[in-house]
Amino acid sequence: MTRRHPLDPLTADEIRATAAIVRSECGVTDRWRFASIDLKEPSRGSLSDIAQSPPGRVAEVVCWNRDDGAAFKGTLSLDSNSVLSWERLLPGEHPAMTPDEFHECDTALRNHPRVIEALAQRGVTDMDLVLFDTWAYGAELVPEAYRGRRIAWADVWHRNSPESNPYANMVSGLHPIVDLNTMELVELEDVEPGPPPHIMGEYDPKLVPGLKLRDDIKPLDITQRDGASFTLDGNHLKWQKWAMRLGFNYREGLVLHTLTYEDGGRQRNIAHRLSFAEMVVPYRDPTPDHYRRTAFDIGEWGLGLMTTSLELGCDCLGEIAYLDAVLFDSHGEPYTIRNAICIHEEDDGVLWKHVDERTGAETRRMRRLVVSFHATVANYEYLVYWRFYQDGNIQCEVRATGIMVTTPFAGDPPPYGTVIDDRTYAPFHQHFIVARLDLDVDGERNTVYATEAAPVPDGRYRIALTQRATPLRSEREGVQDYDWGRQRGWKVVNDNVTNGLGTPVGYKLEPGAAIPPLLDADSPVVRRARAIEHTLWVTPYAEDERWPCGEFPNLSADDSGLPVWTARDREIENTDVVLWYVFGINHVTRPEDWPVMPVDTVSFWLKPFGFFDRNPALDVPGHDPAHPDV
Ligand SMILES: [Cu+2]
Secondary structure: OOOOOOOOOOOHHHHHHHHHHHHHHOOOOOOEEEEEEEEOOOOHHHHOOOOOOOOOOEEEEEEEEOOOOOEEEEEEEOOOOEEEEEEEOOOOOOOOOOHHHHHHHHHHHHOOHHHHHHHHHOOOOOHHHEEEEEEOOOHHHOOHHHOOOOEEEEEEEEOOOOOOOHHHOEOOOEEEEEEOOOOEEEEEEEOOOOOOOOOOOOOOHHHOOOOOOOOOOOOOOOOOOOOOOEEEEOOEEEEOOEEEEEEEEOOOEEEEEEEEEEEOOEEEEEEEEEEEEEEEEEEOOOOOOOOOOEEEHHHHHOOOOOEOOOOEOOOEOOOOEEEEEEEEOOOOOEEEEEEEEEEEEEEEEEEEEEEEOOOEEEEEEEEEEEEEEEEEEOOEEEEEEEEEEOOOOEEEEEEEEEOOOOEEOOOOOOOOEEEEEOOEEEEOEEEEEEEEEEEOOOOOOEEEEEEEEEEOOOOOOOOOEEEEEEEOOEOOOOOEOOOHHHOOEEEEEEEEEEOOOOOEEEEEEEOOOOOOOOOOOOOHHHHHOHHHHOOEEEEEOOOOOOOOOOOOOOOOOOOOOHHHHHOOOOEOOOEOEEEEEEEEEEEOOOHHHOOOEEEEEEEEEEEEOOOOOOOOOOOOOOOOOOOOOO
């Protein structure tokens, strides 16, 4: 059996042991709930000699007492079964939402006489067809009487039939407000709706009237008769010259650790850790059904907890390796998400090519390694793909799909969305993702340079174009925005290491899918998510700085992450830098996104820039070396 590595996620036994320690040592009873149980990753220093002195296994836990709301964060040694720290959360800090509460809230509401009555008034009497979709809040929008409590609000949806799409029919104007600790309905907003629209919101072929499936598609098989070219040893993944360690946690989902590329016999460092640290989805519609609707899918709900099992032939084609993920429920019991992470290779067209008049064509096909996971956050799905290429490129792609939030309207359509069906519109919204990129280009000491095109205005031909690279020396300088006019990008450079040409080695962040907030700086959403106000932030590595909108965005009023850390204006030159890259989708909803959205795809790239001396993919063979006759 493969020996566990200090960065491997907690096992089911370790999750059980963590819950048992806090029960026996901290007075945690059955009335308590767990919002998180996670590995406290060992410090990078302690990873240097794990064979001689492996770092201890430490778990980090957030849990709270449902009786009085008191919430605590603890760290626990799994080697000595002891409590290392146990601290109460500050006022205003609330543990993240849990899937168990989502389900309990649904059960409480579907059995509540006032809710049953309100639905009956609207002609909805079969409660089996109703779905209650609980959302988290910003503190400022919680009705004053309930502030400080663990309050959530809900949408109500209903299915036309037992297997039809619940998100096809919003019960507009009906919004329960619930205390999640007591599951008490504290308020029921009930605004009389207009007449229901006649819409077709089904995507399951058997429910789509008159749908004829295409019959002109022949099989396309992906086969690798000798198997895949990667090896997976526990969580350690090797493919051609790339090597990395795969991690997974409740909040970020997939994490990539210790990413290296082999070059001339040397394992060269590129990144220490890559992950998604936050996702902020504000709906830009101030009407009663939507004004509260801002999701922090990572900080409030957890991309890991929302991760769904992948299926061969549908989600991934070819020779696939899967990794399961082990998570916890709110009672501290472990469970497994089967096939949570998919690893496979893909053909990606031409890698490089030239046709010489005399010698003919030299063409190389490109192969890429893809590491992916899919999260379903209620109506929406996020498909996350990290891709590694033979030329040293790294692409991070996100595909948004699933079902849009839609609402019926009476009279003129509201200006905050697109009409997508009979008297029904889909509100505009944005998906901001904050990628946390802890790069280590040939070592820890790196400097980020903003690079810009700099045309020379005078000169004989008025054609000169130069490139300007400005080092970002402090956190204030590290706050950067996308600039199309100057083709701004960011190069992460190790000034202490030069390539064969004598220039410092670097990797460049190419800013794909950068979107502006388009929000007033004083809006409650921005106050909770200052991180989305800029395209890039750069901080010096600090172990406890992981959550750009704060550790506890649930019911938050202010962003206690990036804006607070960077206010110190620490030096970021020639040090272990962390880049926080904000990208996403400004989702101007389309009729074609209904009733299920074809994927909306966005990505950014990390590309070697002087990391190598020349094209590192010259050594890619022109044909399959195992089958030269092919
Ligand atoms: Cu969207």
